[in-house]
Amino acid sequence: MSNNLKFNCYDESNKGEGVLVIYTGGTIGSMPKDREDKSSPQVVISWSEFKKNTPQLSEKTLGFNVDAYTTQPLDSCNIGPKEWQEIAKVIAESYNKYFGFVLLHGTDTMVYTASALSFMLRNLGKPVILTGAQVSHTFNVWNDSLMNMIGALNIANPKYTEIPIIPEVCIFFNGNLFRGNRTHKKDASSFYAYESPNYPKLAEYGESIVVHKKTIREIPKGDFYLKSSMNTHVVSVFFFPGIQDSKVLENILSIPDLKGVVFLAYGAGNIPTQKNIMDLVKKTADKRIICFIVTQTGGGQTVLGMYDTSAKLIDAGAISGVDILPETALVKLMHILGDEDIKYEDAILDAQKSIAGEMSLSIYPSFVENKGKISGEHKRERIGGFTINNIGNSPETIDRVILRLKNGSVETGSLDHLLISIYRGLSSEDELNKANFVGTFRQIEIKEKTVLFYDITKNIRSVISNGRESFTVVLENDEGQIEWDGMELVIFIKE
Numbered sequence: 001m002s003n004n005l006k007f008n009c010y011d012e013s014n015k016g017e018g019v020l021v022i023y024t025g026g027t028i029g030s031m032p033k034d035r036e037d038k039s040s041p042q043v044v045i046s047w048s049e050f051k052k053n054t055p056q057l058s059e060k061t062l063g064f065n066v067d068a069y070t071t072q073p074l075d076s077c078n079i080g081p082k083e084w085q086e087i088a089k090v091i092a093e094s095y096n097k098y099f100g101f102v103l104l105h106g107t108d109t110m111v112y113t114a115s116a117l118s119f120m121l122r123n124l125g126k127p128v129i130l131t132g133a134q135v136s137h138t139f140n141v142w143n144d145s146l147m148n149m150i151g152a153l154n155i156a157n158p159k160y161t162e163i164p165i166i167p168e169v170c171i172f173f174n175g176n177l178f179r180g181n182r183t184h185k186k187d188a189s190s191f192y193a194y195e196s197p198n199y200p201k202l203a204e205y206g207e208s209i210v211v212h213k214k215t216i217r218e219i220p221k222g223d224f225y226l227k228s229s230m231n232t233h234v235v236s237v238f239f240f241p242g243i244q245d246s247k248v249l250e251n252i253l254s255i256p257d258l259k260g261v262v263f264l265a266y267g268a269g270n271i272p273t274q275k276n277i278m279d280l281v282k283k284t285a286d287k288r289i290i291c292f293i294v295t296q297t298g299g300g301q302t303v304l305g306m307y308d309t310s311a312k313l314i315d316a317g318a319i320s321g322v323d324i325l326p327e328t329a330l331v332k333l334m335h336i337l338g339d340e341d342i343k344y345e346d347a348i349l350d351a352q353k354s355i356a357g358e359m360s361l362s363i364y365p366s367f368v369e370n371k372g373k374i375s376g377e378h379k380r381e382r383i384g385g386f387t388i389n390n391i392g393n394s395p396e397t398i399d400r401v402i403l404r405l406k407n408g409s410v411e412t413g414s415l416d417h418l419l420i421s422i423y424r425g426l427s428s429e430d431e432l433n434k435a436n437f438v439g440t441f442r443q444i445e446i447k448e449k450t451v452l453f454y455d456i457t458k459n460i461r462s463v464i465s466n467g468r469e470s471f472t473v474v475l476e477n478d479e480g481q482i483e484w485d486g487m488e489l490v491i492f493i494k495e
Ligand code: ASN
Pocket: 025, 026, 027, 028, 074, 075, 076, 077, 105, 106, 107, 108, 109, 132, 133, 134, 135
């Protein structure tokens, strides 16, 4: 390999038009260490060697100009926040010069880089397409790199291909265009290396490019800007049977300076309910470390409270990542915590909101700390002071509205269950009428303190609005009692 190469620079031959390729290495830009021995380990090659081996990159062949910037070429296993910041800065510097950007990148950590860029490039109005290969054309006739690279270049140049602008950070691989922060590397060798389990493909490229318009984000109205600081004091914990009987979790959660943890929980966000585990999560949240719950299954949603094994996480102070993928969740925490001045309370709220379409729902919780109690003697409790400022104009965007009584307990007396009615507003006795009735719910006895949920979506969806909201809860029985420590109104808004 040549040793007088310049890295971290724009090509001298750049014209400042068409598409900017950012070359970072990866298999697409790799060759065997011993060029005579194809089975020797692959190492990355320089951009100049890559270009020599890739005549397809010429304007004559492609139909448009391709400029280039090269980072230090790396196997993507060696890429991290430092490189993400360099790439984001290059895109920001050249933002106005090009129709789009293509990142040639290793496949191993491509989804992390795509997620990071999707958070860093705010108000992105142009395509940023990441691609790479399982087999490089640089020394294989049978390869997937040319198809992936040329496809990505065409998608990144909507002016040339006359397709709609896709203003997103995407991964193009094997004919499929995915939202980058929704993508998961599912196969170490197949050309069909990526999938997007929780979000549809943005486009497909066979004979021609077919853009699925409904799936792509709108071109933002605000100006493009960069937000690229990162905090790497985060960790992911993959739950496994036996973790409850070991010191593994305790040791991980006592890492000094830890600021955020992604828990890869079972199924819909469940973890062992053994006291030692729940106490550890609570202790971690109490230390103001974000506890972000995602599913380890590879698809679907985390629904805290669907099972007893996840309901306790809410009282412990953990938050749900809905259907965010684990890789993206970790990068999201790095990004949110990258803001050195951010307060824990705000970081928690930001983590639950979609920044760049990485989750299907944004969760907006509003908490009122007052303790409350309803019983045969004191049947009515009024809870005011929820602030709502995130509901758009259309009620259809509201997915769910849940009222949670935190650390609640229920005594039913001689009854099998209690009935609790909820009204909207701080109602007095004679105002508890149909107009502001929200619902009546069954409540069985619960001795051990836990979160109590009431799904009030049905009757509240069309009336709830931005501003202050309050509720009155009424016990319909003459005996029994329900107690709680605080109340939370949680609104789930569709992306
Ligand atoms: N190790 C390579 C990389 O991620 C794998 C690949 O690109 N297919 O850089």
